[in-house]
Amino acid sequence: MRSRVPVSRRERPAKPALTRDGIVAVAIAVLRAEGLTKVTMRRLAQELDTGPASLYVYVANTAELHAAVLDELLGDVDLRGAGGWRQRLTGVLTSYTRVLLEYPGLARSALTARPSGEHYLRLVETLLALLDEGGVPAAQAAWGVDVLLQFGTATAAEHATRERPAHAADERDALTRALHGVSPETHPRLRALADSLLAGSPEERMAWCFQMLINGISGTPVP
Amino acid sequence: MRSRVPVSRRERPAKPALTRDGIVAVAIAVLRAEGLTKVTMRRLAQELDTGPASLYVYVANTAELHAAVLDELLGDVDLRGAGGWRQRLTGVLTSYTRVLLEYPGLARSALTARPSGEHYLRLVETLLALLDEGGVPAAQAAWGVDVLLQFGTATAAEHATRERPAHAADERDALTRALHGVSPETHPRLRALADSLLAGSPEERMAWCFQMLINGISGTPVP
DNA sequence: ACCTGAACACCGTTCAAGT
DNA sequence: ACCTGAACACCGTTCAAGT
Numbered sequence: 001m002r003s004r005v006p007v008s009r010r011e012r013p014a015k016p017a018l019t020r021d022g023i024v025a026v027a028i029a030v031l032r033a034e035g036l037t038k039v040t041m042r043r044l045a046q047e048l049d050t051g052p053a054s055l056y057v058y059v060a061n062t063a064e065l066h067a068a069v070l071d072e073l074l075g076d077v078d079l080r081g082a083g084g085w086r087q088r089l090t091g092v093l094t095s096y097t098r099v100l101l102e103y104p105g106l107a108r109s110a111l112t113a114r115p116s117g118e119h120y121l122r123l124v125e126t127l128l129a130l131l132d133e134g135g136v137p138a139a140q141a142a143w144g145v146d147v148l149l150q151f152g153t154a155t156a157a158e159h160a161t162r163e164r165p166a167h168a169a170d171e172r173d174a175l176t177r178a179l180h181g182v183s184p185e186t187h188p189r190l191r192a193l194a195d196s197l198l199a200g201s202p203e204e205r206m207a208w209c210f211q212m213l214i215n216g217i218s219g220t221p222v223p
Numbered sequence: 224m225r226s227r228v229p230v231s232r233r234e235r236p237a238k239p240a241l242t243r244d245g246i247v248a249v250a251i252a253v254l255r256a257e258g259l260t261k262v263t264m265r266r267l268a269q270e271l272d273t274g275p276a277s278l279y280v281y282v283a284n285t286a287e288l289h290a291a292v293l294d295e296l297l298g299d300v301d302l303r304g305a306g307g308w309r310q311r312l313t314g315v316l317t318s319y320t321r322v323l324l325e326y327p328g329l330a331r332s333a334l335t336a337r338p339s340g341e342h343y344l345r346l347v348e349t350l351l352a353l354l355d356e357g358g359v360p361a362a363q364a365a366w367g368v369d370v371l372l373q374f375g376t377a378t379a380a381e382h383a384t385r386e387r388p389a390h391a392a393d394e395r396d397a398l399t400r401a402l403h404g405v406s407p408e409t410h411p412r413l414r415a416l417a418d419s420l421l422a423g424s425p426e427e428r429m430a431w432c433f434q435m436l437i438n439g440i441s442g443t444p445v446p
Numbered sequence: 447a448c449c450t451g452a453a454c455a456c457c458g459t460t461c462a463a464g465t
Numbered sequence: 466a467c468c469t470g471a472a473c474a475c476c477g478t479t480c481a482a483g484t
Contacts, residue, residue, distance in 0.1 A: 018468090041458060051469050053460075062458070108331065111380050116401040121413060124420075128412035142419035147432055151370070154377035157334050178339040187344060189351035196365035197347075200445075208445055209370055216439025222423075222431055241449095264477060274450050276479075285477070 020058040027069050036105035066109040071117030079126045085133040090210045100156035107156035136218050144217035243281040247291050259328035289332040294340030302349045308356040313433045323379035330379035367440035
């Protein structure tokens with residue numbers, strides 16, 4: 001067994017320079033260590049031994065900062081994968097969603113502040129290549145990638161819970177109760193399909209959704 | 224011409240009672256008048272002539288409050304509509320998205336705090352009925368409604384801009400520039416499809432997306 | 447039992463004033 | 466020119482103390 005070395009919570013890997021890249025680097029460190037709620041202008045400034053006003057020289061606002069952090073994280077998405085184009089496409093999308101699921105709050109930001117950085121562009125390029133390989137007409141593919149990524153982002157964003165994981169279960173229970181407590185007179189289908197509506201593991205549903213989206217994109221010509 | 228009656232900004236339609244419904248009513252009034260950013264515990268308390276702590280007797284937290292407000296707004300969704308099932312289905316979904324687009328910040332909340340109120344249940348029931356009418360197998364319909372609503376919610380949430388509509392245009396420009404500035408060597412498809420990626424009005428794209436989703440849902444059996 | 451004042455622990459952003 | 470102290474205008478949530 002390795003000897004445990006007590007590390008002070010305050011110990012940090014050398015203070016980065018006060019530049020845009022330095023700020024993003026600190027932001028990611030804080031994100032990994034303490035989550036998105038701590039990635040604030042004030043906290044980052046403190047980490048860099050300055051006042052919050054100084055950050056505004058390099059970053060326009062919090063939203064822009066979050067977008068920059070997200071693009072950096074997108075470097076972790078696995079763009080390779082094995083199998084046919086369909087399987088590889090699903091693989092990339094699953095990897096994308098999984099990366100976002102590590103920080104659902106960031107996915108939430110991504111919905112508003114679309115990234116347009118290096119890693120994002122590479123991801124879109126890869127998705128277009130796979131759709132092309134699958135014989136999906138270019139125009140459909142172009143509109144399709146947007147929806148594919150939006151689905152992944154939204155799915156991750158749905159898990160953004162404000163600190164308290166307990167509430168997530170509460171909410172599901174609330175829906176379950178609402179669904180089973182509904183009158184068969186006024187809501188016959190809701191009643192009949194209550195179990196189907198809640199069925200399946202997150203993985204199964206996500207896999208079905210990706211297949212469904214790929215089928216829809218392949219089979220729906222743009223106007 | 225009608226005579227203009229100067230109305231004090233402070234004038235209000237009779238202070239509601241300090242109950243859950245009263246709080247939600249005030250929340251909606253503030254939402255309509257000043258937007259979601261003003262729908263805060265503190266502001267609502269002030270509106271009800273009390274301290275913020277008092278609201279916590281009736282509402283668990285801000286997220287729950289937002290969910291309640293959203294369900295109320297969902298009462299405005301047009302569930303009727305004319306034409307075949309496909310057209311009516313698209314109509315309801317478009318209406319849903321449009322209602323959310325009035326308050327994109329609320330759509331953003333909705334992604335996390337799924338409503339489970341009366342109006343939400345009626346909406347889901349209606350969508351299930353339309354899919355059934357279209358001959359979509361029940362299991363596919365059950366998983367499908369989720370994605371249909373998620374798409375509408377996410378689309379509305381994408382428009383959630385923090386106060387400054389100027390930024391939205393900036394962002395689109397950033398993506399346009401990024402897309403056209405990319406090297407054809409490393410990103411050939413991005414370069415070739417740059418125009419397609421940005422093509423179409425929001426309405427056209429939304430219409431295509433709904434058709435695409437309906438096609439995908441109809442044609443993809445659940446495992 | 448029901449309600450709430452006051453406090454705790456924070457935010458983002460701006461701008462006048464420094465170096 | 467570049468940087469920042471201090472201020473402005475807020476937040477959500479808790480809890481001890483009141484009625």
